[in-house]
Every structure is written in C-alpha cells, then in structure tokens.
Amino acid sequence: MEKCKADNLLKTTNTVRTEARETILHAVLDSERPLSANELHLMVKDRGIDLATVYRAMKLFTEKGLVRPVHADSGLTFYEKSCEHNPPHAHFICESCGGIECLKPYGFDESAFFIKLGQQKEVSSVELILKGRCSSCAS
Amino acid sequence: MEKCKADNLLKTTNTVRTEARETILHAVLDSERPLSANELHLMVKDRGIDLATVYRAMKLFTEKGLVRPVHADSGLTFYEKSCEHNPPHAHFICESCGGIECLKPYGFDESAFFIKLGQQKEVSSVELILKGRCSSCAS
DNA sequence: TTTACACTTGCAAATCATTTGCAAAGATGT
DNA sequence: ACATCTTTGCAAATGATTTGCAAGTGTAAA
Numbered sequence: 462m463e464k465c466k467a468d469n470l471l472k473t474t475n476t477v478r479t480e481a482r483e484t485i486l487h488a489v490l491d492s493e494r495p496l497s498a499n500e501l502h503l504m505v506k507d508r509g510i511d512l513a514t515v516y517r518a519m520k521l522f523t524e525k526g527l528v529r530p531v532h533a534d535s536g537l538t539f540y541e542k543s544c545e546h547n548p549p550h551a552h553f554i555c556e557s558c559g560g561i562e563c564l565k566p567y568g569f570d571e572s573a574f575f576i577k578l579g580q581q582k583e584v585s586s587v588e589l590i591l592k593g594r595c596s597s598c599a600s
Numbered sequence: 601m602e603k604c605k606a607d608n609l610l611k612t613t614n615t616v617r618t619e620a621r622e623t624i625l626h627a628v629l630d631s632e633r634p635l636s637a638n639e640l641h642l643m644v645k646d647r648g649i650d651l652a653t654v655y656r657a658m659k660l661f662t663e664k665g666l667v668r669p670v671h672a673d674s675g676l677t678f679y680e681k682s683c684e685h686n687p688p689h690a691h692f693i694c695e696s697c698g699g700i701e702c703l704k705p706y707g708f709d710e711s712a713f714f715i716k717l718g719q720q721k722e723v724s725s726v727e728l729i730l731k732g733r734c735s736s737c738a739s
Numbered sequence: 740t741t742t743a744c745a746c747t748t749g750c751a752a753a754t755c756a757t758t759t760g761c762a763a764a765g766a767t768g769t
Numbered sequence: 770a771c772a773t774c775t776t777t778g779c780a781a782a783t784g785a786t787t788t789g790c791a792a793g794t795g796t797a798a799a
Contacts, residue, residue, distance in 0.1 A: 477766065479776065498757080511778050516757060532673045534727075536756065536785080553721060582692060584732040588673075593723040616795065618747065637786080650749045655786060675756080675785065 466490055474525040481510045485518045486527065495531050495539030495552070495561050532588065535559055551589040557598035564591070605629055613664040620649045624657045625666065634670050634678030634691070634700050671727065674698055690728040696737035703730070 467486040471478045488504045489496065496504075498519060502512045519540050522528040531539040533554050539561050541547065551564040606625040610617045627643045628635065635643075637658060641651045658679050661667040670678040672693050678700050680686065690703040 477775065479765075481777070509778085513758075513779080514777060517776080520758095530673065532671060534669065534671045534677075536675060538673075538756080553723075555721075556724065582694075582730075582732050582734055583738055584692075584730050585695065586731045588727075588729045588731070590727045591723050592725045592727070593721050595721055599722055616746065618794070620748070648749080652750080652787075653748060656747080659787095677785085 470527055474527060476521065476525055480508070481505075481514050482518055482521075484508055484510060485515055486522060489522070489528055489540060490542050492541075494563060495541040497537050497539050501540070531561065531590070533559070533561065533590070534592070549587065551591060553591045553593070553595070555595035555598055556592050557594050560595055562595065609666055613666060615660065615664055619647070620644075620653050621657055621660075623647055623649060624654055625661060628661070628667055628679060629681050631680075633702060634680040636676050636678050640679070668725075670700065670729070672698070672700065672729070673731070688726065690730060692730045692732070692734070694734035694737055695731050696733050699734055701734065 467483045467490055468478065470476075470486065470490075471482060476482065484505050485501060488501055498512065498515050501519075502510070502515045505515070506512075519528060519530070519538075522540075523530055526543055528540045529543045529549065531541060531552050533539065537559070541563070543549075553562045553564050554560070555562075606622045606629055607617065609615075609625060609629075610621060615621065623644050624640060627640055637651065637654050640658075641649070641654045644654065645651075658667060658669070658677075662669055662679075665682055667679045668682040668688065670680060670691050672678060676698070680702070682688075692701045692703050693699070694701075
C-alpha cells in the first residue's frame, strides 16, 4: 500500500523503477526522521541490496527532488523525504549521541536571504543545523 | 607583529605554545575567509609542519574557542577564527567551485531558537549554510 | 640552566564514509 | 523474444581525517 507511493513517485519523476529503488525509497518515505546511508542499508540488506546501491539511489533521488540530504558535522549524511508534506526545515543534531531531529518550521525569514543575495548569487538551498545535547543525553 | 596576537591567544587560553601551533594559528587569524586543513597545510608545510599537526591544532583550537569549524556538504571542513571581531555568521558555499564566503550577519533571530528549544535541549551552536552558484561561476 | 617528565610532532598506517570499475543481471522499446 | 541501454553487487579505490609510535620539544623544578 505504502509501496504504491514509492512506485508512483518513481513514475512521475521519470525514474526507471527497480526493486532496489522502490524498496529504498519506500524506506525513506516511511521514516519520520532522516536516515543515514548505513541505516538505510541495514533496513534493506536482507533483500540483497548493497550499500553502494543505497548511495547511488540517494544521489539519484536527490537529483530528482525526492529526498534531501542533511549533512552532519560528523561527516555523516542523512537523507529525508522531500515533498509537500515535508518541506525544508531546520535540524537538531546531538553532539553526544549523534542523533538527528527535525525542527519545523525554519523560524526565520528565509526569503530575506534570497532577496538579499539574489542579485549576486543564485541560492539553491539553505541548511540550518542546531547542535547541542538532546533531552535524553542531557540527563 | 601579527605573531604576537597568536602568541597571546595561546597564552590566554592556557595552550602550550609551540612553533607549529603559533604558525598555524597565525595563518588562521590572518585569513579573512575560512580555510580547509589542506589549505592551511599548504601555507605551513614549508616550515616542516605536517597535515596531521594541522588537524590536531584545529581540534585543539576549536575546543579552546579560538576557531570555528564550518562543515561543507562536500565533506570538507573549513576553519575560521572565532573572536569578537568575527562573530558567528552564515556562510555561502558555491556548489560549482566549492568556494566558501562569509555572510554577516545571520539575518534571523537566532535567540528565538535558543528560547524555543531551551527547555528541551541545550543548543550550543548554530550553523547556517546557503548553497548555490557564486557570481564568478554563474558567468 | 640543566634535568626529568609530560606533551607534541612527523611519519606511516589505519579509519570511515562515499565512490567507482567491471562483468553479470535486469529493464525498455521494437 | 531481441538487442540495447541501465542498474546492481562486489571489490577495490578515494579522500578526508585520525591514530600509533618513536623521536623531538616545552615546562616546571632543582
């Protein structure tokens, strides 16, 4: 059932549908928090899907606008679904456990930046990351 | 002359002064833009300073609050001086050439985030990065 | 200012996340 | 089904950053 969604998204974005891609996209759509390539791999490896395929899918889905990468300082990249139901937002990353949380909405006038820089630069995306200690690690 | 500044900062932060550290810190203080470990290494290798030492210095200086790391999506980390004359600010990273530029001031009410999250999480830092094409790459 | 001890450094090897080459397996248009 | 272009698994390569270790340097005390 949820599988249909992934299936449709692949169709509507002119992406060749393969078992691997649908499985991986499904995992991303199903998660309420951003996932690392490794976490995704853990979820799909039992279906014989390789880590390299996960990375290739993330690259493709990012280009197609189906997912958004979130870059943590640790060097890890997390991926989250990109759709009307999940617009761009800030993230909180715990420096203690490395966990990531979504914080919506941005809370600042994003458009001001675009206007301010519009004449000099083409801004394609904004990444706002707050760092600190999450509630569970603080205790 | 500028060297004194680096020298003093090391003293006031209780950091053991070594030729390598003073040389590296001096290079960071002298730059108006964030530098990668590799760029820093290019600037100091002629004095026999190793890349590993640059990384170790960046880690130490970050802990001492002398520099701030800026994490680009590319996986590269840039370092910039952290002082009253160079408060936290947003950065622009060109997706085409990988170049980084400083954008001051933030332009959004940073404190709102702290207040909003203060009761649940301890926020220690904010990183705001805009991505796109810089003026030179756009042409 | 010399000594003793701890800290720092260069070098090389190790990590970690991510990417890539390649031959085999799968998808698409005819 | 056929021929062709794409995708995948696997293993090896990359690139940034880190670490082990023995030798060199800084520091506090004698």
